[in-house]
Amino acid sequence: MCRLFAMTSDEPFSPLVAAKALDVMREGHDGSGVGLLLSDLSGPFEDLKDAPVLSGIFTSKGLKKLDVYMMELGFTTKYKVTIKAPKPSPPGIPQRDVYLIRAYEYPDEWHSYTSERRANELLKVRLDLRAMGQAEQDMIVFSFWPDTIMIKEIGDPLTVVQHLGLDRKELMARVIMAQGRQNTNYAINLYACHPFFIQGIATMTNGENTAFVPIREYLSSRGFPGYTGYQSDSEVFAHILHYSAYKLGLPLEAYKHIITPLSDDEMEDHPNKVFLKQLRQTCRRLIIDGPNCVIGCLPNKALFMVQDRKKLRPGIVGGRPGCWVFSSETCGLDAVLPDRDKSMDFQPMHLDTAIVSSDRQEVHICRQTQSLPQALCA
């Protein structure tokens, strides 16, 4: 079982904060890997909010391939952070050539693109790079998106973060998602590491999605190039959210109604019964079967947590205005915010979506039995 930690704060903070919280929860992960998503960046990336940032791991050869490919497309580098880990690596962490975080200037013609087209082109570049690196494993690309950095590596989270020296001012961010991995079902593969990212939407999960195969088949047959990969059964959570938001235009409040719809009994008195019943039917192949705790981040930097119907996985939200933490366990929350009002901590149950929007003022609890936003059902 993996452990999750996410924090959103007015004050930028270091990935080390997340790594330390995961370390406190180490009984729940086996140190087989860590994944980090940094968003709402500060430091040098603060002024590059619109520039797409490429995150990945490259060999020297891969780096050359990358440069050739990006130059051909017309991308020019605006800023980069290159992490070269000291040798030798601690036990359990593979030796890599370069961890690259590079902000690019768009090619000239891209400026005329609509935001949708630009998003799709960025996705295409990421998928192309991933495919190019597949054969020789010389490029592993995690994200290519503005204001987003992703780092994934095999090994104990705290050791990885310290070894790579991620506690540096260039990597301070206001939103960080982190997962300490318990490798269970699949061979250790960095593409199977959470968080999963697609066009500004990221999710990470604790648990196993037993409905994975039919959901994968459904998403793969939507005709959208980004719905691919699936090294992990949890990747579908990000893609379902993406489908719900981008393809169906539904707000986050509807996400839970898609992945774990209400039963007939629960729906009986719901003010949006007709809409929800239709949604349950039409999105039936996207119903998940956990146990899963899902923590996610939206393009607007809102963080959220949902549980599956069974609510078997731990998950807690707590904090104070300006700083909120989503954590698998209370000890992870305590490690970062020991002085918060603990009586206000909230553990989302099977009907809840806990949301902290980018203003970071409060935890908004959305229960499935509540009515949906008016615009949705009009």
Place this chain on the structure above:
Amino acid sequence: MQADTIITPSTLCVKDLPWQIAWDKDKCTLCGRCTAVCPMLALELAVYRKRVVQPPMGLEKPPENTFESFYGVRQKTTPDNACVGCGMCNLVCPNDAIMPMHTDEADKLRFHNNQGGVPRRRGGRRNDPAGILDRIKFTRISMLTDPALDAGRHKFELTTLLGRVLPPEENLKLQREQGWIPPVREIYPLIIGGMSFGALSPTMWEGLQMGVTYLNEQVGLPVVISTGEGGCPPRLLRSRFLKYVILQIASGYFGWDEIIHALPEMKVDPCAVEIKYGQGAKPGDGGLLMWHKVNKLIAAIRGVPQGVSLPSPPTHQTKYSIEEAVAKMTQSMYMAWGFRVPVYPKISATSTSLAVLNNLARNPIAAGLAIDGEDGGTGAAYNVSMDHMGHPIASNIRDCYLNLVKIGKQNELPLFAGGGIGKRGNLAANAAALIMLGASGVQTGKYVMQAAAGCLGSETDRCNICNIGRCPKGITSQDPRLYRRLDPEKVAQRLVDMFLSFDTELKKIVAPLGRSTSLPIGMSDALGIDDYRVAERLSINYVV
């Protein structure tokens, strides 16, 4: 030695018959119940002559003998009266003095049951007890990484959808625009397959309808039943219970005059309309109700004269192409109920199923596709059709599902599988296997007859005389003397038993797989089989 009878080519002895009646003179009380109950009139009162040798002690007197006679039963050997092994004689015998025994070699009757040039016709299923479905195992068990669920106490959502489900983008758009969205029913995934009023006795039909109503209204399982081709009793058409009924229209259109006339008086809509194009038991052949069963009531409901055989044509006579069949028939049926009732075709499994499926997928309103495999049952068909025609259901349903996945319509067009489900008693396991191969639900008729009414038929050719109206249990007979044996209340009770136990067993399968939030349609990663080629063919795991 002279034979005691004239020998013709079709003269058979008891040994030549598939079933031999073992009768024990010592136990027999000569009550006559066995001869009275035998549906084949295979038993007759017999007077046996017996010589008794009485050698006296000593040498003075020569041995004597006397001739005695005794009474008993004798098995007839004419093809028309050959024992079918139903075992009713054993059931009624107060002393267990009689029982049919299956022959130890291939019988000779099979070469002679075509007297008058008419090939053998019968009811039941393909005479092959084996099948692939029983060999499929559920191998993905939740262990530690995701806890297995408690089948007894956890809450499960096991309903399925019958109806054309629009893709999410289109559905939401139509909701916003208040456009027409095709009707979709949420039903229990085990459907009682089409067995017509006519094929089944009135008591059987009544029992099934009562059971279905109880399951819906008292137990909370939304079970539905297909009428088969034979119409629907007028009072049921005008009752609120019609909503649990799928009205089947087949190539003979039997009973549809009555249905159409009842339309203005219907209180509720039927669950759905099933257009039958084919049946797994006799693919490419129409329905058949033999003259024995066409009595006054059946004739009235079907709108035909009494006492004539009713062979439906193999195809709908007004349809000359798949496009026409799909578009015209589906749309006209939708129109009949104001586009409020899902309409879907049922075909027999065939290597051309994909062509049908693709046409349905292109049609915007077809509500699903039911496919009936070679092991499907029937009330009457030619033996050659039953034993040799048709396609196994497993690979057919899998191919269709994977084709839908390929075109991204796996949620839009539900597939229902039928044919041989629960053939060896493993109803829930067979149903779950088909669901995980891609079926949205399954249909079964034969198992229902066996479980709810005590049908004696088997795939080793026991009984299987549904076609001639002499069902010894009164399930498929229109003779009041026979169908009064069947208490509709008891049928209803057994049907409820059957569904409740199926429900528990289905949960016992899905719970260890970690599934409870939705029916695991297409969860092929849970399936395994110990045959590499089968595994490859079905795209499931090969396990040994």
